[in-house]
Amino acid sequence: MRLGILGSGAGSNMAAIAEQCASGALPAVVTVVLSDVENAGILTRARDMGLSATFIQPGQYRTKLDEAAEEQFVRVLKEAEVEWVVLAGFMRLIKADFLKHFWHKVINIHPSLLPSFPGLEAWQQALDYGVKFTGCTVHIVDHGIDTGPILGQETVPVLDADTPQSLHARIQEAERRLYPAIIHALAMEDIRIQGRRSFQK
Amino acid sequence: MRLGILGSGAGSNMAAIAEQCASGALPAVVTVVLSDVENAGILTRARDMGLSATFIQPGQYRTKLDEAAEEQFVRVLKEAEVEWVVLAGFMRLIKADFLKHFWHKVINIHPSLLPSFPGLEAWQQALDYGVKFTGCTVHIVDHGIDTGPILGQETVPVLDADTPQSLHARIQEAERRLYPAIIHALAMEDIRIQGRRSFQK
Numbered sequence: 001m002r003l004g005i006l007g008s009g010a011g012s013n014m015a016a017i018a019e020q021c022a023s024g025a026l027p028a029v030v031t032v033v034l035s036d037v038e039n040a041g042i043l044t045r046a047r048d049m050g051l052s053a054t055f056i057q058p059g060q061y062r063t064k065l066d067e068a069a070e071e072q073f074v075r076v077l078k079e080a081e082v083e084w085v086v087l088a089g090f091m092r093l094i095k096a097d098f099l100k101h102f103w104h105k106v107i108n109i110h111p112s113l114l115p116s117f118p119g120l121e122a123w124q125q126a127l128d129y130g131v132k133f134t135g136c137t138v139h140i141v142d143h144g145i146d147t148g149p150i151l152g153q154e155t156v157p158v159l160d161a162d163t164p165q166s167l168h169a170r171i172q173e174a175e176r177r178l179y180p181a182i183i184h185a186l187a188m189e190d191i192r193i194q195g196r197r198s199f200q201k
Numbered sequence: 202m203r204l205g206i207l208g209s210g211a212g213s214n215m216a217a218i219a220e221q222c223a224s225g226a227l228p229a230v231v232t233v234v235l236s237d238v239e240n241a242g243i244l245t246r247a248r249d250m251g252l253s254a255t256f257i258q259p260g261q262y263r264t265k266l267d268e269a270a271e272e273q274f275v276r277v278l279k280e281a282e283v284e285w286v287v288l289a290g291f292m293r294l295i296k297a298d299f300l301k302h303f304w305h306k307v308i309n310i311h312p313s314l315l316p317s318f319p320g321l322e323a324w325q326q327a328l329d330y331g332v333k334f335t336g337c338t339v340h341i342v343d344h345g346i347d348t349g350p351i352l353g354q355e356t357v358p359v360l361d362a363d364t365p366q367s368l369h370a371r372i373q374e375a376e377r378r379l380y381p382a383i384i385h386a387l388a389m390e391d392i393r394i395q396g397r398r399s400f401q402k
Contacts, residue, residue, distance in 0.1 A: 113314060113317065113332070113334060114317075114332070115317050115318075115330060115332075116314065116315075116316050116317045117316075127398070129316060129351075129397060130350055130351045130396075130397035130398040130399060131316075131354065132351060132353060132354035133314060133336070133354050133356050135334070150330075150331045150332055150333060152333060153332065153333035155334050155356045160400045160401060195331075196329065196330060196331035197331040198331060199361045200361060
């Protein structure tokens with residue numbers, strides 16, 4: 001299974017996935033890593049792992065890609081013959097013109113138990129709300145914000161002593177377990193989606 | 202700690218709490234059980250356990266108590282010298298005129314991991330959304346619907362083979378563990394609330 005990974009940050013999920021691909025634990029290959037942030041850690045980290053890593057100028061908007069950037073992301077992903085697009089801390093919305101090229105083949109990991117706390121800084125939202133459990137969610141990307149069919153979730157306890165930082169770190173540990181596990185199931189064609197529900201075959 | 206329990210259904214949470222009070226596991230006493238449904242299982246079950254159990258005519262509305270009913274609930278609870286009002290499957294909203302008499306002393310258990318799936322049939326909502334984990338939440342009742350500060354949560358997995366019935370049953374098992382545990386912590390004055398967050402002392 002050929003993966004393209006998009007990220008804007010340090011690239012810890014990308015690294016967790018790429019390491020498992022390299023070791024053979026994950027029957028997949030990371031063919032390209034793309035970022036909208038020129039000096040993002042994910043690019044240097046990918047290059048250190050011997051992966052193709054490219055910055056693409058995102059254009060004039062803050063929360064999405066402009067038309068030219070969108071086209072370039074799609075072109076590079078197509079040229080790399082990517083089958084699944086893996087969002088790993090990619091901080092811009094993926095819109096319809098991008099999605100139509102990879103419909104139901106773009107996945108994202110979100111740092112909460114969706115549908116609780118969509119959007120930004122979900123760990124801070126969880127602390128502010130006062131929940132006792134949060135977690136992370138891998139889902140198919142559709143036209144909404146963090147709304148697509150859920151492929152997997154892992155729960156994470158919120159502790160009395162938690163700060164935003166400590167809770168975020170605990171969620172990220174769960175992400176680095178969950179994301180490769182779900183990609184593994186996709187590679188084995190072990191997941192069937194029916195409406196909004198997903199099932200292990 | 203003197204408890205008044207309000208319910209509209211079979212009374213399984215009431216029974217779990219009352220049994221632990223009777224055995225001494227819970228340092229509390231159920232002083233009165235009230236229902237808005239004349240033939241509700243909770244009333245016969247409470248009487249079978251030797252508890253005072255009373256039907257109160259709820260009045261003309263479907264989803265709340267009318268003014269006279271509200272006054273009667275408050276009066277009976279005050280006469281029984283109830284300190285904490287425990288909602289256990291009580292299907293009507295508790296409004297401001299009731300709450301002001303027991304402010305932050307009314308607790309509810311909801312069959313989801315709030316803030317996901319407030320309102321009715323939360324297990325069906327969870328299945329429809331396609332989450333992999335749901336659960337139950339004990340919270341303070343405030344002016345919103347299932348919005349008050351959270352005292353405790355327990356997670357419950359959603360299984361591929363789940364029907365609404367099987368999932369609901371698994372959540373109810375969790376409820377019968379969580380609700381007595383949280384009431385125990387309240388009785389021991391082990392819970393401190395600060396804003397929306399609660400902490401174990």
